[in-house]
Amino acid sequence: MTRxxxxxxxxxxxxxxEKNAETLSRLVRDAARHGxxxxxxxxxxxxxxxxxxxLMAVLKPEAExxxxxxxxxxxxxxxxxxxxxxxxxxxxxxxxxxxxxxxxPNGSILARYDKIHMFDVDLDNGExxxxxxxxxxxxxxxxxxxPFAAIGLGICYDVRFPDLFNAYGLAGADVLTAPAxxxxxxGLTHWHVLQRARAIENGAYMISAAQAGLHExxxxxxxxxxxxxxxxxxxxxxxxxxxxxxxxxVDTDQVKAARQKVPNLKNIRSFTLNEIEAxxxxxx
Numbered sequence: 001m002t003r004x005x006x007x008x009x010x011x012x013x014x015x016x017x018e019k020n021a022e023t024l025s026r027l028v029r030d031a032a033r034h035g036x037x038x039x040x041x042x043x044x045x046x047x048x049x050x051x052x053x054x055l056m057a058v059l060k061p062e063a064e065x066x067x068x069x070x071x072x073x074x075x076x077x078x079x080x081x082x083x084x085x086x087x088x089x090x091x092x093x094x095x096x097x098x099x100x101x102x103x104x105p106n107g108s109i110l111a112r113y114d115k116i117h118m119f120d121v122d123l124d125n126g127e128x129x130x131x132x133x134x135x136x137x138x139x140x141x142x143x144x145x146x147p148f149a150a151i152g153l154g155i156c157y158d159v160r161f162p163d164l165f166n167a168y169g170l171a172g173a174d175v176l177t178a179p180a181x182x183x184x185x186x187g188l189t190h191w192h193v194l195q196r197a198r199a200i201e202n203g204a205y206m207i208s209a210a211q212a213g214l215h216e217x218x219x220x221x222x223x224x225x226x227x228x229x230x231x232x233x234x235x236x237x238x239x240x241x242x243x244x245x246x247x248x249x250v251d252t253d254q255v256k257a258a259r260q261k262v263p264n265l266k267n268i269r270s271f272t273l274n275e276i277e278a279x280x281x282x283x284x
Contacts, residue, residue: 002148002149002251002253003250003251003252004149004250005034005035005036005037005038005247005249005250006036006037006039006175006205006207006227006247006250007036007038007039007245008179008209008226008227008238009024009027009041009209009243009245010210010212010223010225010242010243010244011023011024011027011041011045011209011212011243012212012215012241013042013044013046013215014048014215014216014217015048015049015054016047017046017058017065017066017067021046021066024041024045024071024074025070025074027041027244028071028074028078028080029074029078030245031245032074032080034245034247035247036080037080037081038080038081038083038146038151038175038250039080039082039083040083040207040208041082041083041084041179042085042181042210042211042225043086043098043115043156043179043180043210043211044088044098044181044211045084045085045086045087046067046087047088048181048216048217048219048221049217050218050219051217052133052134055096056094056096059088059089059096060089061089061090061091062089065087065089067084067087068084068087068101068109071084071101071103072103072107072109074103075103075104075105075106075107076105076106078105080105081102081103082102083101083102083179084101084102084103085100085177085179085180085209086115086156086179091136095134095135095136096134096135096136097115097135098131098135098155099112099113099114100112100113100115100155101113102144102151110144110146111142111144111153112142113138113140113153113154113155114136114137114139114140115131115135115137115138115156115157115158116137116138116139116158116161117137118132118137118157119131119156119157120132131157141153143168143171143173149174149175149250149252150171150172150174151173151174151175151176152164152165152168152169152171152173152176152177153177154177155178155179156178156179156181156182158178159178159195159198159208160194162197162198165198168204169201169202169203169204169265170268173202173204174205174250174252175204175205175206175207175250176204176205176206176207177207178194178206178208179208179209180211180221181210181211181219181221182210182211182221183219183220183221183222184221184240187222187224188222191222191224192224195208195228195234196228196232199228199229199230199231200230200231201264202230202265203230203258203264203265204230205227205228205229205230205250205254206226206227207227207228208225210222210223210226210238212225212238212239212241213240213241213242222240223238223239223240223242224238224239225237225238225244226238227248230255230257230258230259231254231258235248
């Protein structure tokens with residue numbers, strides 16, 4: 001049996017990485033002082049900035065990034081595993097990586113995950129997003145086997161692709177993650193359902209820290225950072241606005257129990273798809 005306190009840090013990041021790093025430090029310190037040993041922040045922790053020129057102006061390579069430096073120092077200071085849900089990192093050819101980073105208690109980087117699925121959509125309210133025009137998609141799923149749990153890394157839009165999380169479940173993940181900057185429009189109808197579904201399908205905890213509120217760049221995010229248990233129950237949840245920290249106990253025995261009760265991961269079978277062209281009775 002392994003039990004630990006997990007925290008999801010809800011943020012309201014602006015366009016200035018230095019200010020966001022200060023907020024990150026304050027909220028992570030709060031979570032650590034309340035006993036959390038695994039702490040997760042949202043997607044785009046370093047800057048929520050939809051203007052490409054504005055984002056490029058503040059971007060740095062990973063080794064020079066202020067969120068990376070701040071996070072390494074916080075992990076060392078408190079002896080925690082700190083999961084930066086994602087931050088924008090400058091990479092080659094003028095592109096950006098939407099990168100999640102998992103820091104060890106000594107401040108070193110244990111794992112890197114670049115968001116695989118790009119949010120290229122046109123919403124009913126006129127919002128249009130083309131992440132693939134700015135971000136370089138990742139190509140590798142990442143399962144981090146920590147001393148207390150195996151954690152599958154995802155970011156925001158990834159949550160809509162169950163095959164990614166199913167791969168983690170089949171590999172033995174105890175905790176799944178989808179830190180996000182979910183739009184308010186889609187969040188209202190899909191956020192809770194998707195978080196609970198990924199947990200239920202894989203008999204695993206789902207931890208997703210989120211951005212919340214109306215941001216400097218005009219974007220509005222849904223908030224509702226949450227921690228879901230392997231049975232699909234929400235055991236901690238934030239509201240739709242404001243910076244806050246939620247904390248819940250994770251018990252890996254609950255993962256084993258859920259998978260024993262509903263062993264769908266063991267019962268997966270391969271199949272073929274048979275397409276049939278239906279005809280009306282008048283044509284028969």
